[in-house]
Amino acid sequence: MGDPAVWFPDDDVLARSRLGEFLRTTGCTDLAELDGAARTDPAWFWDAAASWLALDWQQEPERIVRELDAGPGTRWFPGGALNIADNAVDRWLRRGRAAEPALSWENEDGTSGCLSFAELAAEIDRVAAGLLDNGIGFGDRVGIQLPMVREAVVAMLACAKIGAIAVLLFSGFGESAVQQRLNACEAVAVISADGFARKGRIVELRGMLARVAEQVPSLRTIVLVGLGGPAQPKLAGEVDWASLGSTGRAVPSARCPSDHPLMIAYTSGTTGAPKGIMLGHAGFAIKAGTDAAWCFDIGVGDMSSWITDPGWIMSPITVLGGLVAGSAVAVYGGAVDYPDTGRVWRFARDAGVTMLGVSPTLVRTLAKGGPEAVPDDLGALRVFASSGEPWTPDAFEWLFDTVGGKRLPIINYSGGTEVSGAILSNTTMQPIVSCGFAGSVPGMAADVADEGGDSLRGAVGELVLRASSPGMPLGFWGDTARYAKTYWSSWPGVWLHGDFAEVDSAGVWYIRGRSDDTMNVAGKRIGPAEIEQVVGAHTEVSECAAFGVPDPIKGEAVVVVVVANTASPVTELAGRIAGMVRERLGAALAPRAVHIVAELPRTRSGKILRRVIRAVYLGDQPGDLSSLDNPEAIDMVAGLR
Secondary structure: OOOOEEEOOOHHHHHHOHHHHHHHHHOOOOHHHHHHHHHHOHHHHHHHHHHHHOOOOOEOOOOOEEOHHHHHHOEEOOOOEOOHHHHHHHHHHHOOOOOOEEEEEEEOOOOEEEEEHHHHHHHHHHHHHHHHHOOOOOOOEEEEOOOOOHHHHHHHHHHHHHOOEEEEOOOOOOHHHHHHHHHHOOOOEEEEEOEEEEOOEEEEOHHHHHHHHHHOOOOOEEEEEOOOOOOOOOOOOEEEHHHOOOOOOOOOOOOOEOOOEEEEEEEOOOOOOOEEEEEEHHHHHHHHHHHHHHOOOOOOOOEEEEOOOOOOOHHHHHHHHHHHOOOEEEEEEOOOOOOOOOHHHHHHHHHOOOEEEEOHHHHHHHHOOOHHHOOOOOOOOOEEEEOOOOOOHHHHHHHHHHHOOOOOOEEEEEEEHHHOEEEEEOOOOOOEEOOOEOEEOOOOOEEEEOOOOOEOOOOOEEEEEOOOOOOOOOEEOOOHHHHHHHHHOOEOOEEEEEEEEEEOOOOOEEEEEEHHHOEEEOOEEEOHHHHHHHHHOOOOEEEEEEEEEEEOOOEEEEEEEEEEOOOOOHHHHHHHHHHHHHHHHOHHHOOOEEEEEOOOOEEOOOOEOHHHHHHHHHOOOOOOOOOEOOOHHHHHHHOOO
16 A cells, blocks of 8 residues: 555535536546546547636637647647637636736735736736837747746736747846747847846846847847836837836737647756747647646635746746636745745735645745744635645645645646646545645546556656647747657657656555656666655755766666755764665665755756756766756855765
């Protein structure tokens, strides 16, 4: 048997479940039957899902799917037209919700507010009109580099409304990363800020944008949001956000064919240029909208929020998916632990958040403040969600026990940019096991495969998808062949996701890390997450990263880098940690070395960059560092060699 469940849905939770509501419309008796029916007939399933969302199509599709077995050539809802901005906001005006809350926000300086659906629609129209006035239109690529402020939400929706293609840029990107992405897609505009507040200081962007503009020949317009940065130097093509358009001017939603790109989200690995993943209006609306409803259990009357950056996919999944599902959304623009580690919990309480998304690393950061930083009253909060990396038991336990009082479910959610949402997830209809997933998200046809591509249970293998789904990419911008090679070339008709997964004897799923991080130690394949879960359970460990290094005898040996929460002598603590791994996982997997550092390289959303740690430790080129938030941590790792 597997690990015992820590949370069970009661009758009230089951009665309000949106997934349960959808299940009843299909005629299936339970989730297992629904999953089986979806695997047998994906066209039937996604037709039912789109109908259940009650989307407003500009033109009904000719059919649900074309060439279902064509892998990268599959096309969903061909002949149809749908604009996601229309369905996220204007649709709710037509449904009589004009006065209801739509977008709530809080900034680091304490300013906050809320827009109704009518007010949000008017602001989207103002910005959309201003973009059109500046010659930005259908099919143009527009970079968006903003912190998680309300303007980031409006910018995304305004671009979608006129059919421009948003290019997601992490707010912490430097000159090279921004220039590379804008050049790759020949962006004609970028929406950014003069600067933004972080931990009481202003991060200046204007000067960086001036240098970027000189290197991107296609760039004609730079729209700047005034967030407290410097007023100079004036940029070529600069337009003030506040001066865009005019209040009261209605902008019709551009007619967007189902396969019209909504966004380009660049993802990167250890080698090669970042991949420009194109996601479409219809596919993203249906996948992110159903995920928001079925996984996060949100809809009309809810307020959903994810503590992330607009440049990461969880922002549009939460914002656009949440709005499509009927929820209002809340955003927090600032450092999560400023002025103290209770900031996020107070924001969620004060904004009336009902679903709050976090990352495991963020939870470990906030846990440093202790239970006294958590308010006794979390207001309307009823669901946690998490993504970005595998949980460690200590972090999961702290969020579940200390913050949630063992009452609130944690929706462990894993998939990514490439599929517009989750592959594996918990739901509020099923028991939840610490660090695990209840199973494949309905419609995703997930499986674990061995080296021959056959189904595997009770052991670690590759996470694969046995069928296409609407949220999959339209392709890579400018490189269709690379898309097919990256995800569809291992086995015919099978999507290889790049994650290491396992299904235990009780049917609980686990992500064991990226498969390109997989270690092969003395013939045993093991993902870093399995080792990190053991190390993270040590009472003196705050966080950790495990990776493999070449070994002349074992092939690979395990190295662990740890951030400690005590002042114990380094050698003694390292020995205790190594002994714990040896005891739990066996002598073959005992770490060759355990190193103690002050911090680990991470993104601003809190994701630990394991590939970077390994590369720097081995003295190799670390690849793309554009998402790195704390470059000083690189020097710490390099000093371990």
